Amino acid sequence: MRKITKGQPPSSFSNWVNQKPTDKNENEWFAELYNQKRWDLVGDLSHHNAQEQFYLCAYCCVQITGDYTDTVNEHVEARKINPSRSLDHTNIVASCKTKNQCDSAHKAQALPLTPLTDECETELKFKISGRVEGLTDRAKQAIQVLNLGDDERNNRALIEKRKQLSHNLMYTHGINPQQALEDDELLKSVIDDLLTPKDGNLDAFAPVVANILRNWIS
Template sequence: MRKITKGNEPVALTQWRRVHPRGRYPELSHIERNAIRQACIEEQYGLCAHCCNAIALNSAHNEHVEAQRDAQNRTVDFSNIVASCNRPQQCGNAHAHQALPLTALMDECETELKFYLSGRVEGLSPRAITSIQVLNLGDSREKNRALFNDRRDIINALLFNSRMDGSDLTIENIDLLTILEEELQQPDENRQLKPFSPVLINVIRQISA
């Protein structure tokens, strides 16, 4: 995860709430929903709030951090909405109505998850373990093989020098890793971060420690 700093709600939502002061999320039209999603994607620099893979307007959905069923007074609260990828059985599609004790709105989301070169993620606190399980973020290969493998492949591609079939991998030197970490923290000209960049930064910091 990467800490998300929520900004101002989109104008379309403000205008809708002014007309519907007691309105709930299911009453929103596609105009307001798309405006919310676009605003979330922009402030998340193009990354899913949970797995940090790349998302776009047509490959994401609006995800309520506190589930709508449990926080009905926050269904149109922009500070409670993030953009999630649409992958089946993970992230927002796995969350449903379950409680998330650790979220991307908390600073600790960047320190209480540990990513391994294999692609596995480990929770370093009870709440991190719970959130990983609820969102199915791949604490074992069996639970989410696709996400597990995606992380492993991008880690291999960016952090190692591969020879021939990928055996005998050599970790880049510390200076190069430091430069790479700085680059991964900077959005590109389109204000997008590289897919899984928070995962890569997490791994780099472990290697460099």
């Protein structure tokens, strides 16, 4: 995960929220966006959130476009847990649509560690192997809820993809993933570069590689 700082919602969405009738609750009205096929508003929201996240999935950090083909509007606090936040933009992020992972795995489960908190970058530890480890109980629970790949038995596909793309990203920055670099200043420079958006985008798994490199700093 990478910490997401929520800004203002797209004006089309906020105007619709402010002008909607009061004959339904927020949860029902969110469902109405889809029942009434308001793809303009749904699309505005997902594209806006994807842009806000530098086009990375809020949970696994794979690249997304904001388009319906690979992106879904995901409620961090599930609608069934807190229906009153169904239209709260600060509770909605852009997630990938990977089966049995991220939004698909989250469903109505409680999520104790979220990308809306600073701790999401420190309580998860990513490894060269592609696996992720939870350093706290809530981090371990979040990994299980979102199926983020702590073990190949749970999500081999994500672990392999994360390993391959992370290694490629390291090589691109002149780092051999098999040899921990001991030059702290160089590591910090690479981390800064990894986390600096280019044309509004971050590379897939850039926050993962930054996490790995932070653990190399003495």
